[in-house]
Structures are given as structure tokens and as C-alpha cells.
Amino acid sequence: MSDNNLGYLVAAYSLFFIGIALYVRRIARLQGAVEEELRELRERLKR
Amino acid sequence: MRADAILGPVAAVAMLVALYMAFLVAPTEASMGLVQRIFYIHVSSAFTTYFCFFATAGASIAYLWKGSEGADRLANASAEVGVLFCTLVMITGPIWARPIWGAYWTWDPRLTMTLILWGIYVGYLMLRAFGGEDEAVARYAAVLGIAGVLAIPVIRVSVRLLQGMHPSVLQQRDGSGSGLDPTMTMVMWVATLAVALLAAWLVALRMRVERTVTEAAALRRALDLQQGSPA
Numbered sequence: 001m002s003d004n005n006l007g008y009l010v011a012a013y014s015l016f017f018i019g020i021a022l023y024v025r026r027i028a029r030l031q032g033a034v035e036e037e038l039r040e041l042r043e044r045l046k047r
Numbered sequence: 048m049r050a051d052a053i054l055g056p057v058a059a060v061a062m063l064v065a066l067y068m069a070f071l072v073a074p075t076e077a078s079m080g081l082v083q084r085i086f087y088i089h090v091s092s093a094f095t096t097y098f099c100f101f102a103t104a105g106a107s108i109a110y111l112w113k114g115s116e117g118a119d120r121l122a123n124a125s126a127e128v129g130v131l132f133c134t135l136v137m138i139t140g141p142i143w144a145r146p147i148w149g150a151y152w153t154w155d156p157r158l159t160m161t162l163i164l165w166g167i168y169v170g171y172l173m174l175r176a177f178g179g180e181d182e183a184v185a186r187y188a189a190v191l192g193i194a195g196v197l198a199i200p201v202i203r204v205s206v207r208l209l210q211g212m213h214p215s216v217l218q219q220r221d222g223s224g225s226g227l228d229p230t231m232t233m234v235m236w237v238a239t240l241a242v243a244l245l246a247a248w249l250v251a252l253r254m255r256v257e258r259t260v261t262e263a264a265a266l267r268r269a270l271d272l273q274q275g276s277p278a
Contacts, residue, residue: 005082005146012085012142016092019135020245023128027252034259041266045273 051255054248061241065091065234073234085143090235091242092135093161097199098243099129099250100168104196107189116261119185122192124253126171128246133165148212156205157213160198167195 069087076083106122109115140158141151152158171191178184206213227235 005080008082008142008146009084012139013088015138015142016088016135019131019138020249023131023249024252027249027256030256031252031259034256034263038259038263038266041263041270045266045270 049251049255051248051251054244054251058241058244058248061244065238065241068234068237073231074228076228076231079147082143082146085139086231087234087238088242089136089139089143091238092132092139094239095242095246096129096132096136096164099125099132099246100164100192100196100199102250103129103168103171103192107192110189111186111193119189120254120257120261121250122189123175124250124257126168126175126192127253128249130165130168130172131249132242132246133161133168137161137165153212155211155213156209157202157211160202160205164195164198164202167191167198171195 065087069084073084073087075081102125103122106118106125109118110122140161144153145151171188174184174188174191178188205211
């Protein structure tokens with residue numbers, strides 16, 4: 001087993017966590033946008 | 048306390064334990080060496096994909112039976128998270144295959160069926176995203192969510208019946224045990240639990256977004272009524 005294969009191990013684990021992080025960021029942005037819309041709608045309802 | 052607030056820290060601790068065990072407790076496999084440690088995220092992601100798609104199918108049955116909006120939200124959220132983990136399986140698998148098989152991809156029965164499973168649930172998500180808010184779309188998606196899960200037993204059986212390159216994790220082709228070192232098997236299940244908890248947290252986060260969207264839609268309708276222009 002050559003040490004060259006260490007790169008594959010690092011790549012697999014890195015891409016796994018990058019994938020999870022990108023998905024969490026996407027959900028956080030969605031949640032932020034919808035909450036902002038909710039705030040605006042509540043303010044309009046109060047007026 | 049919200050489910051995502053509890054699941055987040057629990058999943059983070061479980062992932063740290065799983066990583067510690069995958070790198071420092073599990074023995075190095077004799078023929079493949081260090082690269083075999085990809086096994087712990089690859090297999091746990093595959094099992095988690097199955098859990099998510101079974102959750103989609105179960106929630107879709109509940110939606111068709113009871114018409115529950117919560118079940119529909121769970122089906123949609125678990126399908127999305129299932130597709131994420133299925134994608135991660137199809138990224139980590141080829142990276143592991145390259146140094147071992149000499150190729151990133153082969154049209155092995157298990158690989159091909161996994162690609163088909165991924166395609167079915169991507170289709171499900173596209174139907175949900177572009178089909179509109181019509182209730183009929185939710186029902187069509189529920190049927191697809193239930194039908195898609197049937198590919199999972201086909202994947203399991205394909206490894207044993209067809210002569211593919213992909214190894215069987217839980218059983219050999221002759222039905223005997225996996226042949227895995229007991230410590231490796233234990234670490235694999237710990238990693239599976241950790242990744243499943245991570246997926247449960249993501250599903251809870253996704254469902255929270257959907258609940259907020261529903262709340263915003265209700266407020267929009269109330270506002271339309273207040274202004275005398277019903278939607």
C-alpha cells in the first residue's frame with residue numbers, strides 16, 4: 001500500500017464534510033429568507 | 048425545546064466519536080491500507096440513505112392515508128437529505144474504488160442500482176420543486192416516494208445474485224457472515240449511528256424551514272383577506 005493513497009482518504013473525508021457544510025449553509029439561508037419574509041408580513045398585518 | 052436544537056449537539060458529539068474510532072480505534076486493513084478507512088463514511092452514508100428513503104416512503108404512506116401536512120413535510124425533508132447522502136455515497140465510493148479497482152466507476156449491479164435510486168429521488172425532488180403547490184402534485188410525489196424505496200431491496204439482492212465487483216458488507220454471497228474484523232464492524236455501526244443522527248438533525252432543520260414557509264403562506268392569505276383581495 002503506497003502512501004499516495006492517503007490523498008484519496010483525505011479527499012473522501014473532506015468532500016463528505018464539505019457536502020454537509022454546503023447543505024447546512026443552504027438550509028440556513030433558506031430559513032433566513034423565509035423568516036425575513038415572515039417578519040415583513042407580520043409588520044404589514046399590524047399596520 | 049426544538050428537535051434540531053437537541054439533535055445538533057448530539058450529532059456533533061457522535062460524529063467526533065465516530066471519527067476518533069475510524070482513525071484511532073479501527074485496525075488498518077492488511078491489503079488496502081489506510082484508504083480502507085473511507086469504508087466508515089461510505090457505508091454509514093449508504094445505510095443513512097436507506098433510512099432516509101424508508102422515512103420518505105413511510106411518511107408518504109401516512110400522507111396518503113391521513114392527509115397529514117406534517118407527514119408530507121417529513122417525506123419531502125427526508126427525501127432531500129437522502130439524496131444528499133446518496134450523492135455522498137457516490138462521491139466517496141468512486142474515490143475509494145480508484146486505488147483499489149483501478150477505476151472510479153464500473154457498471155457494477157450495485158453501483159448502477161444506486162445511481163437509479165439516486166435518479167428516482169432526484170425526480171421526486173424536481174416534482175416537488177417545479178410541480179407547484181397543487182395537492183395532486185403532493186400525492187404523485189408520495190406515490191413516487193413509496194415506489195422508489197422498492198429499489199433498495201433490489202440493491203441488496205443484486206450484490207448476492209449478480210456477479211458484481213462491489214463487496215457485500217453484512218453477508219457474503221453464500222449467505223455467511225461478512226468476514227469483517229469485529230472491531231471494524233463495531234466502528235462501522237458507531238459511524239452509522241453518528242451519520243444517521245447527523246441526517247436526523249438535517250431533516251429536523253429542513254422541516255423547520257417548511258413549517259416557516261407554511262406559516263408565511265398563512266399570513267399572506269390573512270393579509271390578502273384583510274386587504275379585501277383573497278388569493
